[in-house]
Amino acid sequence: MNSKKHHSCIILCGGQSRRMGQDKGSMIIQDKPMINHVLSTLNNEINEVIIVLNNKDRIDKYKNFIKKEDYNFTVRFVEDEIKNIGPMSGILTGLKHITSNYALILPCDSPYVTENLIENIFNELDSRYQAIVPYHDNENRLKTSEPLHSIYSKNIIPEIEELVSNDILHIKGLIEKIDTKFILIDNKKLLKKEFRNLNRPTDI
Numbered sequence: 001m002n003s004k005k006h007h008s009c010i011i012l013c014g015g016q017s018r019r020m021g022q023d024k025g026s027m028i029i030q031d032k033p034m035i036n037h038v039l040s041t042l043n044n045e046i047n048e049v050i051i052v053l054n055n056k057d058r059i060d061k062y063k064n065f066i067k068k069e070d071y072n073f074t075v076r077f078v079e080d081e082i083k084n085i086g087p088m089s090g091i092l093t094g095l096k097h098i099t100s101n102y103a104l105i106l107p108c109d110s111p112y113v114t115e116n117l118i119e120n121i122f123n124e125l126d127s128r129y130q131a132i133v134p135y136h137d138n139e140n141r142l143k144t145s146e147p148l149h150s151i152y153s154k155n156i157i158p159e160i161e162e163l164v165s166n167d168i169l170h171i172k173g174l175i176e177k178i179d180t181k182f183i184l185i186d187n188k189k190l191l192k193k194e195f196r197n198l199n200r201p202t203d204i
Contacts, residue, residue, distance in 0.1 A: 043072050
C-alpha cells in the first residue's frame with residue numbers, strides 16, 4: 001500500500017441475520033469467523049477499519065475473536081447511531097468515525113472479497129465524486145449496483161441524515177442523490193464472484 005495514501009474501510013455488522021438464523025459475522029467458515037476472512041483481505045490495502053455493530057453486547061463478543069495484533073491496520077468498534085433502520089445507519093455511523101475523507105463499505109458476510117477488488121476500487125477514487133459504486137449491467141446501472149461494496153465520501157453525512165429524517169432508507173436512494181461514479185463489474189478488474197455474500201444457510 002502506498003504510505004502516502006490513507007484508506008479507511010467500514011464493515012457493517014448491524015444486521016439481524018434473520019435469513020441465516022444466526023449472527024453472520026461470527027459464523028465459522030473454514031475454521032474462522034466470517035468477518036475475519038474479510039479483515040485478512042484488507043491487510044496491506046487499508047489503514048483503518050471501523051466495525052459497526054448494533055449493540056454493546058455484540059461489540060464485546062466481536063472483540064473476543066478479532067485480535068488487533070493480527071492486522072496491520074487500526075481496528076475500532078462502534079455502535080450503530082440509529083437502531084433498526086438497516087445499512088444506512090451503519091454507513092452514517094462509520095463515516096462519522098473515519099479519519100480519512102473516503103471509506104470503502106463492506107458487509108461482514110462477503111468472504112470472497114479479494115485484495116484485487118480493494119486495490120482496483122480505490123484506484124477509481126476521484127475528488128469530483130462523492131461515491132464510487134460498482135454495477136453489473138449497463139442497461140440497469142442503478143438497479144444492478146452494489147452499494148454495500150462501494151466507496152463513500154465523508155462529506156455525504158448531511159445527505160444521509162436528511163434521507164433518514166424523511167424515512168428514506170434505501171441506499172440506492174442515496175447514490176441517486178449524490179455525485180456517483182459508477183464502475184462496471186467486468187470480470188477483469190472487478191470479478192462478479194467477489195460481490196457474493198452469504199445470506200442463508202444454503203449459500204454456504
